[in-house]
Amino acid sequence: MTELDFNWMAGGPQGSGVDAAANIFGRACAYGGLYVYGRREYHSNIKGLHSYFHLRVSTHEVLANVNDVDLLAAFDAETIVRHLGEVVPGGGIIVDKDQLNTNISAIPTLPLELKSTLRRYLESRGLSDRLGDLLEDAKKREINIFQVPYMDLLKQIATKLGIDKLSKIMRTINVLTLGISFGLIDYEIELVEKAIKAFFREKPKIIEMNILAMSLAYEYAKENFSEDFKFKIKSLPVREERILLSGNQAVAIGKVLGGCRFQTYYPITPAADESEYIESHEILKSKIPGENAGVVVLQTEDEISAINMASGAALTGVRASTSTSGPGFSLMVEGLSWAGNNEVPVVITYYQRGAPSTGLPTRHGQDDLRFAIHAGHGEFPRIVLASGDIRECFYDAIAAFNYAERFQLPVIHLIDKALANSFQTFPMFEIKDIKIQRGNILNEEDLRGIEYKRFAFTEGGISPRVFLGTKGGIHWYTGDEHNEFGHISEEADNRTKMMEKRMSKLETIDREISINEKINFFGNEDADNIVVSWGSPKGAIIEALNKLTSEGFNLSFLQVRMVHPIPIQHIKEILQKAERIIDVEMNYSGQLGGIIREKTGISMDFQILKYNGRPMTSTEVYNAIKLVLQGRAPKRQVLNYGS
């Protein structure tokens, strides 16, 4: 069987159902035993500005997008103008017939910057301002233009459903293009229907309308274009249990499974979805007879309150966490420092997005590694975990709580927007291997007859913990430097000892957490060329690695998952053997590279960076690494795919 690798894109204004279309598309494919990976792009806007979904379908597991679009389902003219360049020769564009006369320069939502670029492009190719003209030109690149009379089809649907106002079914343009798409690629329509039913669940009316629209379009495509399009997709028998989910969902499920019962948040993109998803499942099902389980999810007045409420809650013994992104995390910094000083096991899920400041609220970036590590005045231990894919989001969410409690410190779980809002299929989680590790906790019995000191000096820096309210364990917390009881102390010697107690945990962590939990290594141990990265570029790098290896290049990949405290010794051992080290990161300065150099003295030989707000694709990572391996790359390459 040949390997299928099909790239579909749907685009339209926010609020027109791009997301729904992509979800249904993804589900339909996944139900058919195919693997999907999908990335969502949208403006910081509620309705009207351009959004799109870039979806990849394959018979093997897919980990990232590529630069290509094989089929573009355009809800509107802007989608074509923006994405035409990505459609491959032999690929296709689904376009509304009635929009061919659209004047490009009159599209109101196109920003000035883009308009002037477009004007130059049209001039250079001697084209008019008409959309139809642009598409004619595209045909020269062997792109198929599938002109569909959206309005006619909608009218037919309306008639069939007995609806008189067209506006009521305008929202089905998305499934209409979906139907055309599936018709073109000749996929089993039953699976698409199943996906529509699953997506709209308890809304039979909407299901009916959408299935009707989809199938009408499906048939239209079969009748009118089926010969023209070379891409065809067939379902496969599924052998294993698979799930399709986003990073937001993976974190949410990991948290509750990991014992989180108290979550605070202040709304922010792209973190809020996680909290809302937990809230909508707030009542949990306990395995233990007679026990109840539920998560209290609190929307606070700001992020300052979110972190401090969570810390307060953590002192009572509950596993507590908060989720945010850059602007919110900035406000949490003072609270983080308090939690660090007081050895509070609190988890902060930090969704990175384009920054600085409000930045690109709905776009991708990995700019906050150094900030996560150094945030907060003073020096105190913390753990920073960075998940590389959606699967890791789940496992790391659980690990975060285990580490927080075992080592009694704040844990920051770094996620990039590209993971939060993308979805991917993969085999079901291995839930039975998951363990909850709560660390050293004393209860009423344990305390009998002892004088309890919350911050007792110990080997390794970890003092047994007592929850607020426990009989016999009264103690104090303070943001001031304190003695073993938790009372304020300004004594010089005590200060030195307390600093050393706290900071020595970093060594304890180094010792006690296995290296397998801290790094992933892919490829040949003895490869001359090593790619180093963290977070979401993982998928694109692995795909590039596989391809380059199959082409005979000698390459491996070190993914750092525990970015702080970073496992210096292991990284050093791995890297010092390499001839060329290639740092791949989604930020301007190559932050992880800097950290590695700081800690090991080893420099990154090459940087492949990207900071245009869009995630890396396998294509561009592959190209960039190849240039390095061929000795043709500058020391610093900046990638720029994505619109």
Place this chain on the structure above:
Amino acid sequence: MTELDFNWMAGGPQGSGVDAAANIFGRACAYGGLYVYGRREYHSNIKGLHSYFHLRVSTHEVLANVNDVDLLAAFDAETIVRHLGEVVPGGGIIVDKDQLNTNISAIPTLPLELKSTLRRYLESRGLSDRLGDLLEDAKKREINIFQVPYMDLLKQIATKLGIDKLSKIMRTINVLTLGISFGLIDYEIELVEKAIKAFFREKPKIIEMNILAMSLAYEYAKENFSEDFKFKIKSLPVREERILLSGNQAVAIGKVLGGCRFQTYYPITPAADESEYIESHEILKSKIPGENAGVVVLQTEDEISAINMASGAALTGVRASTSTSGPGFSLMVEGLSWAGNNEVPVVITYYQRGAPSTGLPTRHGQDDLRFAIHAGHGEFPRIVLASGDIRECFYDAIAAFNYAERFQLPVIHLIDKALANSFQTFPMFEIKDIKIQRGNILNEEDLRGIEYKRFAFTEGGISPRVFLGTKGGIHWYTGDEHNEFGHISEEADNRTKMMEKRMSKLETIDREISINEKINFFGNEDADNIVVSWGSPKGAIIEALNKLTSEGFNLSFLQVRMVHPIPIQHIKEILQKAERIIDVEMNYSGQLGGIIREKTGISMDFQILKYNGRPMTSTEVYNAIKLVLQGRAPKRQVLNYGS
């Protein structure tokens, strides 16, 4: 003439006038042409807990404290218990006769941690719990105990002044010990009187009372002890104009001279003194005929408001700044990121103190270097300046504004508590060399006929600036990524260009600011051993350097003043020649050392660190470096002098 080096310490509860005594002592000596350096230590407390002032007097310029105390003026028993160990053989202690029977373990303000240490000490020396016993024991170390009947003297003063309530003059215990001190060292009493007058300025009653108390005690000492004490001090003719001031004052004066006219603050130790000092001089004297000058100092509701008000103000064209310390800076981080994104010339004076969290609010530390450099989500350019002494505090305060406006970015001026609250004598500032550099600003005339773009792409990243309210220059600011006009833009290409525009300023700074403003280098260029440091350890290091050099050691000292963007090339050139690099810092992890390794690949061979909340002394720095030079030091030495 022999070199004088005399170390005086006064100690007593907060609120008993330790500070005043030290100020008067320092002034009296400075009036006599001597150099002084004084460090203030106090608890985060208003009244009752122990505070002291460690003051050094010399015929040559003094830059730091040493470990010794030659004369300890104890207002209370606690002072003796805490500082006895620091008094040198041949030195003296001024003690209240009536307190000799004090039970040490009954001193209520001694913290538990200290009491148990003390108990062990007393036991080990076979001493009782009585203060007198402890002092007797001290005599074995050839320490002179000057027993003074404080109450008798106070009564005499009361009688002379016709005061019936002793409580009214209890506050003169401080000058009483001052009088004893000066009597013992046989210093000119007129200078002491002059200092009292200057200190209490417009309060003739208080002046009278204090002069009386001081002179009575002075005479008492002369009569009773003059033979016993070997240290004597004489005034010198002063040749140059000298000033005595603290870091807080130096910054304040630098700011207003540098053109700051808008300062916001939220009270916090040790920053608030600066703002209050400015406020009390809010009306300034303009040189320019017909012009008025004055600073608006605003106490805000919190630090979030402080930074954002200052940024807002800066957009109107005023030189605006705010001052804070760790907890406050943590709250400013989100605003900092906005200012970075919007290229706002705002100055943040960051007084470091013991951290994390509330930490040691009145104690010293240098823990926040990394935090200052990486604070704020996203990557944006900033300048971080770290002053090494009080003199630099003044010049850097001015430079901060010049840099902020020239490069249009936030500037963080890092000061340590040890500079803020210490005072030192040195020659008058060279005011005539100071220049104000406002950078590229367009006014109404300049704007005529042009389409203004606030964030125009330029070579070097700096776009001409227009103040809010200027005719013809309307533009926008936003924390979102923006186009050249300042309107929100999420376009991928614009994003890459804007990131590069902003970040390229770091290279512009590298090019345009001379290396002399960024580093100081002391000692022989070709020395095999180089000490690297930043901030307040400077003084102690220079003194150690001088001494070690005079002993024949081969040593130099690189002080980094612009810690970000750090002048990589120069530092590399300097350090790569060295055989041994010794990193001296007041934090746990040697942060500057880490930065240097990150940027240059060069590792620090030795670390001399301290994090007990007390500044480094020349003595301990000297000792620790010497161990290194003699090949007897471990890689990491942790200093611990100071109580």
Place this chain on the structure above:
Amino acid sequence: MALSWTDFKTDVFIDWCPGCGNYGILTALQMTLAELGLEPHRVVLVSGIGCSGKLPHFVKAYGVHTLHGRVLPFAQGIKIANPSLEVIAIGGDGDGLGIGAGHFVNAGRRNVDITYLIHNNGVYGLTKGQASPTLKLNLKVKSIPKPNLNEGMNPIILAIAAGYTFVARAYAYDTKHLKEILKQAIRHKGLALVDILQPCPTYNDINTKEWYAGLDRIDPKTGKPMSRLYKLEEIDYDPTVHNPDEELDKKIAAIEKAKEWGDKIPIGIFYKNELVPAFHERIAKRMPFYLSSPPAKQIIHDSNNSPAIYIDEFLEELKMT
């Protein structure tokens, strides 16, 4: 030449949802600026983050789109540094009363002469419809999964408690009335709040345009909907404090009015007091030249770029001679 509201338009695409109440506010504000004859370059619109926060980009005047909840610190900083600017602060209800509540309350203590518009839509629009601080207890707008756990706050009462000297409410779709309120708010000497009821058709399906218009309440007599809104100007209500003794009574009257909700919602000016000194007057008392030489207008260097001031007074105390 007289200004028209279109002089205050930019060519930036307005990306609010169709039917959003913000359109009415934008137009009313542009008309206000034109009718007050304010030159665009003398106006600074300062906004927070939210759908509402985008407004300055749509107005041709200086625009400062700040941080979530921080519109008041920025606006006050700008105004105090340069009191000759006309500073208008703009933000959402979440922005001003949730994350920004500390500034909201403390601004009342300063009474800086700026105007503050709260776009009150009961939701966090830009983050997809979570409950805002004005949404009442137990209500469930369509975008939240469960009824609201928190009591809703009343911006009018909070402003009065905090010391605002001009407190009004208007309605986004009554552009004309809104414009008149805005004019008075801008003219007011001191801190003016205009709480603008702003339907968010996308997320708030309770306080809709139709609801305000009373489409569910048809007057049996006329057969027409009975609007829930009524104007304070049209009843016997005098919001102004004419002498200091009246202050408490006027505040209480305003609070009583502000408590009305449901079938009778007053709009108009609830409270107005110009007897409280504005912040610039307080500073000018300390620094008599403040209004003529405010911080932003002082010359800080001479023609040689040397500092423009003497620091002798500082040095006096520090000289050791």
Place this chain on the structure above:
Amino acid sequence: MALSWTDFKTDVFIDWCPGCGNYGILTALQMTLAELGLEPHRVVLVSGIGCSGKLPHFVKAYGVHTLHGRVLPFAQGIKIANPSLEVIAIGGDGDGLGIGAGHFVNAGRRNVDITYLIHNNGVYGLTKGQASPTLKLNLKVKSIPKPNLNEGMNPIILAIAAGYTFVARAYAYDTKHLKEILKQAIRHKGLALVDILQPCPTYNDINTKEWYAGLDRIDPKTGKPMSRLYKLEEIDYDPTVHNPDEELDKKIAAIEKAKEWGDKIPIGIFYKNELVPAFHERIAKRMPFYLSSPPAKQIIHDSNNSPAIYIDEFLEELKMT
């Protein structure tokens, strides 16, 4: 065995200035805890930063000395996670009404069942006497160089505007009265504010003990000072909302009382309303087992340390079969 207030003492040195009003508050609180028979380990004192913030270290009960201005978020987090704890929040006026004002206001919307003591001394004590948000306009306490530029805010009125369901004022040196108020505040179901007038002899030379006692106002008849303080219990004043209709009137009455200052300063309970559901009741409506199995008491793993819950409901929607 009955508890005595000395059971709540620690051996930490109390480092407040001699004569500080905080001593009275500390004692009253210790007596309250003893008289209410609260076991020390069930009590959590949560404090902000300031002189006042040190209080928990002097009380033998769980103590959480938090951040400046953040006492309410911590206290609410603790209480919501474990509603069986008796949570008392403590802080200065700067802490609660300056930097913490946003939390102050928004806490009113939740009505969590905790008690909040504000040590109201008109200054920022621990930072050496700057004006606090309650210091009135133009006053100059001895620690500030120039008269206050800001209007002072009234905590009672602000709390009522924000939705607190128990609002009282007490005086630090009237320990007995303070204790009785504290008892009622702790017993109150919902969020209770006690604004405590606390002389700071070191920095506030206006609102001194002598001033409150009226030492400057000698009754010509009795020759005795006429205290400025009077008790609401001693006049015909009923703070309690007995049925929902009374709410507005009671609030207005409280505001009118709260406006009294100068020669007649009321202390006592200004407002009390138990008809508003407390936050735990709101959560319990959604999650019926909340009070018996609150977050802090749930078992999160089984005896094999495996997670204690099933996640089938989540996975259901995500399975691709």
